[in-house]
Amino acid sequence: MTVTPEQLAALADGELGELEAARIRREIAHDPELARQLAELEALSSMLSAHYDPILAEPVPKLLTQPIDDAAKVIDFGAVRAARKRWFDQPAARYFAGPAIAASVVIALLVGRGGEQANQIYADTQIAASLDTALSGEVAAGGTKVLLSFRDSSGQACRAWSGKTSGGIACRDKTGWRILQTGASGKSQSGDYQQASSGDAELLAAAQEMAAGPAFDRDQEQAARKAGWTAAE
């Protein structure tokens, strides 16, 4: 039997199955010329490895590592945001798990029909009262439920609430609760908003964007309420 150059190379490269490798090794054992060719193939591989492998031990230039590190950092920020979102989602999910709430009062917001500037809108007295007094998860007299509280980047205390038909986010300034965001709330017809509606989810997402830190826990809310929801020092 003969051994082709391809087979000899495949043997040197470890590409042959056990049986075929054994057969070719037997051939080689009886053929000095084949043995010499195999030795040459192996010598070439060794020579190439000896030539190129030292590069593996060289330090990798910063020019190459830096772009990867930079890209990884961007991802890290994303992970931080995701973690914060989880923080928001969890208490909200708990609040919505409560029993059906019988609320008969439709909250009327003093929200204009497009003519007013957003920065001129303040919560009406009923919502303002709810935002002043209710802790997150509690349903105030008017059927307004505060979803969560947080501070925005200017240090103002802000609260997201969900009413029977609409909800919003308001931040407390010297004048009152300035409404920065409004959105649809629970189902207006069924009178049942046990589960977070898409409107509430949007409000929570908006709150997450506005928040400078995590949402208040209960102690922080009580402290903020005691302080009249004034801006942090």
Next chain:
Amino acid sequence: MQDDAFHSGLTALLPRLRRFASGLARNPADADDLCQATVERALVSRQQWQEGTRLDSWMYRIMRNLWIDEARSRNRRDKTFAHEDEGLSVGASGGQEAAVELSLVDRAMQHLPDEQREAVLLVLVEGYKYAEAAEIIGCPIGTLTSRLLRGREALMLRLGEAT
């Protein structure tokens, strides 16, 4: 988590990618440029890498394709301008001077056509199986093995003569 794995995987591959680049390119500066372009392309094309497939094969393929594209456009340039360049510096072309600095192995490798050189590098230096190397290049295994065989013969001839 998955992104972390991607980036740390990329960083871990850099020494091997530098080795491959130094075999493909003609000089260290070209090799560095090739590595940099490969990393940039990988970061931009991150979405195209499929989770569960091998990151190393994917990276080698990017580098290899970038190099082949570069080599093609360089060949076109060389064909267009070679005569003028030679005419301006008869008997002392910069390429030949630089080649003197290169080692025996470098020179032997540079005489190989690109497709033979990449086959030799992937199998003999990077240690890929024939099937893996063929997949990186995007050719049938039979094509890979015949290029490897011819590349090897040319190298042994050249290196054998020199010793």
